Amino acid sequence: MKIISPTYILTPNAILESHSIVFDQKIVDILPTNDALQKYTNLEVIETKDNSLLMHGLINPHIHLEFSANKSSLKYGSFLPWLYSVIEKRDEVIGNCDTNCIEKTLDESLKSGTTTLGAISSYALDLEACSKAKSKVVFFNELIGSQAVMADTLYGDFIKRLDESKRCKSDSFFPAIAIHSPYSVHPILTKRAVSLAKEQNLALSAHFLESSAEKEWLQSSSGEFKKFFKDLLKSDTAVSDSIEFLDILKDKPTLLTHCGFVDEEHLNLIKKSSHHIVHCPISNRLLGNSLLDIDQIEKKEIPFSLGTDGKSSNYSLDMFEEYKTALFMHKDKDLESFAKDLIIKTNIDSAKALGLNTGSIDIGKDADLLLVNLDFEVNEDFFTHLILHKKDIEMVFVNGE
Numbered sequence: 001m002k003i004i005s006p007t008y009i010l011t012p013n014a015i016l017e018s019h020s021i022v023f024d025q026k027i028v029d030i031l032p033t034n035d036a037l038q039k040y041t042n043l044e045v046i047e048t049k050d051n052s053l054l055m056h057g058l059i060n061p062h063i064h065l066e067f068s069a070n071k072s073s074l075k076y077g078s079f080l081p082w083l084y085s086v087i088e089k090r091d092e093v094i095g096n097c098d099t100n101c102i103e104k105t106l107d108e109s110l111k112s113g114t115t116t117l118g119a120i121s122s123y124a125l126d127l128e129a130c131s132k133a134k135s136k137v138v139f140f141n142e143l144i145g146s147q148a149v150m151a152d153t154l155y156g157d158f159i160k161r162l163d164e165s166k167r168c169k170s171d172s173f174f175p176a177i178a179i180h181s182p183y184s185v186h187p188i189l190t191k192r193a194v195s196l197a198k199e200q201n202l203a204l205s206a207h208f209l210e211s212s213a214e215k216e217w218l219q220s221s222s223g224e225f226k227k228f229f230k231d232l233l234k235s236d237t238a239v240s241d242s243i244e245f246l247d248i249l250k251d252k253p254t255l256l257t258h259c260g261f262v263d264e265e266h267l268n269l270i271k272k273s274s275h276h277i278v279h280c281p282i283s284n285r286l287l288g289n290s291l292l293d294i295d296q297i298e299k300k301e302i303p304f305s306l307g308t309d310g311k312s313s314n315y316s317l318d319m320f321e322e323y324k325t326a327l328f329m330h331k332d333k334d335l336e337s338f339a340k341d342l343i344i345k346t347n348i349d350s351a352k353a354l355g356l357n358t359g360s361i362d363i364g365k366d367a368d369l370l371l372v373n374l375d376f377e378v379n380e381d382f383f384t385h386l387i388l389h390k391k392d393i394e395m396v397f398v399n400g401e
Helices: 033-039 079-095 099-111 127-131 148-166 187-200 212-220 224-233 242-248 264-272 281-286 294-299 319-329 335-354 382-388
Strands: 002-004 008-010 015-017 019-023 027-032 044-046 052-056 058-063 114-121 136-143 173-179 204-208 255-258 276-279 304-306 369-373 392-397
Touching: 019 033, 027 033, 058 255, 058 304, 058 319, 058 335, 079 212, 079 224, 099 114, 099 127, 099 392, 114 127, 114 173, 114 335, 127 136, 127 148, 136 148, 136 187, 148 173, 148 187, 173 187, 187 204, 187 242, 204 242, 212 224, 212 242, 242 264, 276 335, 281 319, 304 319, 304 335, 319 335, 319 382, 335 382
Parallel strands: 002 044, 008 052, 058 114, 114 136, 136 173, 173 204, 204 255, 255 276, 276 304
Antiparallel strands: 002 019, 008 015, 019 027, 052 369, 369 392
């Protein structure tokens, strides 16, 4: 076990001073420093600097690592032009990011304070790097395919990837399932994947109502997606609609990413099924999509968190940068209380949605911690300043290491 005694400790309910944490793989105790040194003798004491803060590691529940080589290859500004550019440049962008590239991206994410990732994997090209990552990784094997005639082939490939990831399971790597979206996955496949996730108690994720084009296509088989599906898949009608999709998910709590175009009926069903919404504000802005109505989902008491999406629709995978963007984009929210929710509540709720014992500093939680050297005073605007100012993250612990 180890003892660490920073200037401040950020817990869910208070910022503690003159306190210490005793931990190994988990947080064993939180108590005044003098008591800690008397109670726990002959333990390694980790040195800290003045004005240091110990806080929980951050959780990024939605990231596409396979696109980490992208900088300027894809078209931003509107969803459909971006999607066409992804299809056109996919082999080039993915081909430019080998295992070393993904490992570098994982290290950069860890150094910026993210100790847990929800990695959406389309091809399992990131499996090797993720299974050996220093951070925790919930590895979402993604299922995609809207044509019934290809269902068995696509499902077979998906099962092969899932089985490979299950062989890598450890105390920091967790196989999981992702359904790409209601417009791109046939209900036959969605039902199979949901049943499997329930049977094997695997976390489940899906993109949901990210764009107006998606909503219009699902509602009436019209709009911008009509030409897309006609040209690429020779299809004139949507294989599912948004309500049917949520009905299939009703008995399996799911991380639903984006949800920028949900209405009252969607929200009621999301609430009833205990789903979790993942908000990606930078990605939404770059792809010209609607901003999540946080007031509406908070009114429904639906939990939400923030994710970066991948570098296919972001310039950074730094969660602090995502929090900062959210602060500016959601201009009607009270600044300090919203900043506190982003730092505290979204990480707690994200951990619950992923089924992990992390996300906060509490006795019994996994010791996923950040030691941060602050260059500002801790005052009544602490959470705002924690998001706004550049952090000197001196140490990162995952499972106490």
